[in-house]
Structures are given as structure tokens and as C-alpha cells.
Amino acid sequence: MEERKSLPRRTADALLDLLFPPRCPFCDRLLPEGEQDICHVCQPVLPWTDPGKAEPAGEFVDKCVSPLWYRDPVRASFHRYKFGGCRDYAPVYAALMAQCVRDRLVGEYDLLTYVPLSRKRRRQRGYDQVRLLAEGMAPLLGLPVTETLDRIRHDPAQSGLTEESARRANVLGAYRATDPGAVRGKRVLLADDVVTTGSTLSECARVLRSAGAAGVVCVTLARARPGGKETAPAAPPPGRERDFMNSF
Numbered sequence: 001m002e003e004r005k006s007l008p009r010r011t012a013d014a015l016l017d018l019l020f021p022p023r024c025p026f027c028d029r030l031l032p033e034g035e036q037d038i039c040h041v042c043q044p045v046l047p048w049t050d051p052g053k054a055e056p057a058g059e060f061v062d063k064c065v066s067p068l069w070y071r072d073p074v075r076a077s078f079h080r081y082k083f084g085g086c087r088d089y090a091p092v093y094a095a096l097m098a099q100c101v102r103d104r105l106v107g108e109y110d111l112l113t114y115v116p117l118s119r120k121r122r123r124q125r126g127y128d129q130v131r132l133l134a135e136g137m138a139p140l141l142g143l144p145v146t147e148t149l150d151r152i153r154h155d156p157a158q159s160g161l162t163e164e165s166a167r168r169a170n171v172l173g174a175y176r177a178t179d180p181g182a183v184r185g186k187r188v189l190l191a192d193d194v195v196t197t198g199s200t201l202s203e204c205a206r207v208l209r210s211a212g213a214a215g216v217v218c219v220t221l222a223r224a225r226p227g228g229k230e231t232a233p234a235a236p237p238p239g240r241e242r243d244f245m246n247s248f
């Protein structure tokens, strides 16, 4: 389904383009005239995943799909998005994820939700980077975003932990279902940004299934190899995110 924008919204978009010309999220260069979303230099060299290959799902997760591998330039781009305040990358990322869902998960879900940040982390960052991705996908998939989970424990960021067992222990009991009635009997499409060991997705899927979900499939922007050097980036030290953002 195509997103319909009202006239004032389109005018606002055009004005924003004039003030902040769109950049390619992967090289951060201004998009040449006539190009949209991803520049012609990045498009052919991005580390696209192979749609034919089996993608490890993880416990409680039926399938997990991602359009990209988590290595440069995706990694550097995502770092700017997550910690550098580059929120404007979200629509491009979301379009890639929605296309991946349409290609690989057609007919396998009927509710769209996402892995939420804790309130504390959201306050620190000023935005929930995964929610922005889910909101970007919603009009493209023709489904609203349903909030189903709450992060109830704020522990060390998962991205700072590399051992699978430590990551699993870190997320156990960290989420709760906010409204079990909303997921009962539903096949859930759960969005996250980067999947590494899959422990966060597995824990969220476990909670959703306990709340009555009939199944859980996942989509992430990128997939990192567990233990690989391209594991998800560690957050800047507390209080530094703003400094980092202000440097842009």
C-alpha cells in the first residue's frame, strides 16, 4: 500500500529537502539529482543478504529476515543513525526492511510490532530508533504499528556484551507484554534494528507467545555474525550521546 500524504505534508517534505537536501544513508553524501534513497555508488556494493539462504531463527522465532549484513558501510551508517542523531535515515532503512518482508514473509503475519527501548534509554537518546523503523514500514505493509512490549529492566546495553550466554541472561525477564489481548491468536511480525545472537528477539518472542501469540516472525535491518568483529556497536559512554549528536 502506498503512503498517502496530504498536501501540507508534501509541501513540508519539499521544504525540508530544500533546507536539508537528502543524503545517502550509507555514504552520507548528498544524493545526486534524480537519485532517491540510496546513491548509485552504494547500491551495488552494499552487503545484501542472499534471500535463498536459510536464516537462523532462534528459539521461539519462526523466521528472521534482514536485507543487509551488518558490516561497513552498513555498520558505520547504522552507528550514525543510532548514536549520531541521523533520524532521517529511518525511512530508507524502513523501505529496505518492508521490501524484505514483502519478498520473504508474505502472508506470514497479521500484526506489526517492535522491540522497544527502555524509557530511560529513550529519554537519553531522544528517540526510539526501532520504533521509527516500524513506523516507516507500517504504511508500506498496510498495517498499523501495535505496541505490545515494554522494556521493564534497564540493564547494560545488549550491544556491549559479546558472549551469547551473557546476552541471553541480560535480556531474560527484561520485557513484558503490555496488552496480551492485542496479540492473542495473532501471527506477529516483530521488528528490531540489528540481530546478532538473536537473544533479544527470542526473549521478546517468548513473551509474545506466553501472551497468546500464534507465531512470531522477525525482520531486522541487518544481521551480524555472532562473535564476528562486526557485532553491534557499543553505546558511547553515558552522557556522550548528546555530544556525539551535536557534532553533526
Ligand SMILES: [Zn+2]
Pocket (backbone or CB within 6 Å): 024, 025, 026, 027, 028, 029, 038, 039, 040, 041, 042, 043
Ligand atoms: Zn551512498
